[in-house]
Amino acid sequence: xxxxxxxxxxxxxxxxxxxxxxxxxxxxxxxxxxxxxxxxxxxxxxxxxxxxxxxxxxxxxxxxxxxxxxxxxxxxxxxxxxxxxxxxxxxxxxxxxxxxxxxxxxxxxxxxxxx
Amino acid sequence: xxxxxxxxxxxxxxxxxxxxxxxxxxxxxxxxxxxxxxxxxxxxxxxxxxxxxxxxxxxxxxxxxxxxxxxxxxxxxxxxxxxxxxxxxxxxxxxxxxxxxxxxxxxxxxxxx
Numbered sequence: 001x002x003x004x005x006x007x008x009x010x011x012x013x014x015x016x017x018x019x020x021x022x023x024x025x026x027x028x029x030x031x032x033x034x035x036x037x038x039x040x041x042x043x044x045x046x047x048x049x050x051x052x053x054x055x056x057x058x059x060x061x062x063x064x065x066x067x068x069x070x071x072x073x074x075x076x077x078x079x080x081x082x083x084x085x086x087x088x089x090x091x092x093x094x095x096x097x098x099x100x101x102x103x104x105x106x107x108x109x110x111x112x113x114x115x
Numbered sequence: 116x117x118x119x120x121x122x123x124x125x126x127x128x129x130x131x132x133x134x135x136x137x138x139x140x141x142x143x144x145x146x147x148x149x150x151x152x153x154x155x156x157x158x159x160x161x162x163x164x165x166x167x168x169x170x171x172x173x174x175x176x177x178x179x180x181x182x183x184x185x186x187x188x189x190x191x192x193x194x195x196x197x198x199x200x201x202x203x204x205x206x207x208x209x210x211x212x213x214x215x216x217x218x219x220x221x222x223x224x225x226x227x228x
Contacts, residue, residue, distance in 0.1 A: 002158065033215060043159070043204060043218040056215050090158050094214065103149065104216060106158035 003027065004093050004107035012113045018079040021110045025072055025093030031055070032074040033094070033104060034066055038087040049074055081114045088112075118142050119207050121219025128226050134192040136222045138205035141186065145207040147214070150179065150190050153202045153221075162203075163190070195226045 003026035013019055025032050034046040045058035049068035060066075063081075068074045078085060088111050092104040121138045128134045140148075149164035165172045165179040165188065172179045178191040192199055205219040 002160065004158075031214075035216075042220050043216075045215040045217070048215055058215060092216075102214065103161055103164060104214070105161060106151075108158045 002105040002107065004091060004105055006089075006091050006107035006110050008110060009108065010111045010113075012115065013081060014115055015081055015083060017081050017114075018077065019081065019112065021076040021078070021089050021091075021112075023074045023076070023091030023093075023107060025074070025091075026105055029093035029095055029105075030072065031094045031102075032068055032072070033092040034060075034074070034076050035090045035092065035106075036087050037090060037109070041087075043090075046076070078112070083114050086112055086114045118217050119205060119219045121205050121222060123222060124220065125223045126225070128195045128224065130195065130197060130226055130228050132195050132226075134195045134199070134224055134226070135189060136203055136205070136224070137187065137189045138207075138219050139185075139187045140207050142207070142209070142217075143186065144209045145217075146210060147208045148179070148181065148188050149206050149208075149216070150177075151204045151206065151218075153204065159204060192224075195224075197226045197228050200224055200226050 005024045007022045030051045033048045037043045046060040048056040066076045088109045090109045092106045094102040094104045150162045151159035152162045153159045163174045163177045176193045181188045203222045206216040208214045
């Protein structure tokens with residue numbers, strides 16, 4: 001158990017809908033990362049938050065957005081869903097401090113199916 | 116642009132054998148190279164990691180070999196066990212990009228009893 005929790009575990013929704021994925025980082029970790037895992041794209045970085053602020057952005061679609069709250073949990077919002085958004089979405093956390101690289105620990109993921 | 120290339124895509128090893136997975140990277144600014152193990156339906160689990168100031172790191176049956184000049188690193192699993200059957204991902208990151216991980220394509224390892 002990595003200490004990172006994600007809810008829900010599974011999500012089935014229709015095209016055009018909006019969903020919210022939730023992540024709670026390990027105790028003490030200030031940085032949260034979101035990754036998407038699909039069969040054709042592999043594991044891809046989406047976005048990073050550090051202590052409530054957006055720190056880095058990857059190939060995240062404009063239909064997707066995220067935020068990190070004062071209690072450090074994070075939410076990934078996916079809107080106008082398309083069939084191609086079906087994937088596993090992982091959250092990872094790390095202590096992260098500027099000037100150093102720390103280990104990232106992954107949650108169990110949310111499996112999103114868009115029908 | 117795929118910045119981390121991983122091979123082989125799949126690997127079958129007999130119990131007790133050595134499993135070797137290779138990765139090559141392009142960006143010389145990468146400063147951290149972890150390996151993750153993923154079982155079906157689970158999140159990637161950090162296995163072992165190395166920084167470019169050392170050429171080898173060993174933890175139990177798992178060893179990372181790192182060749183900075185060739186921009187390559189590899190994972191060796193000694194005395195491979197059926198319980199090691201999983202998908203392995205190499206990755207790389209650099210602090211200047213917020214330490215986001217760039218992953219290889221993954222290797223599906225099967226260890227036969």
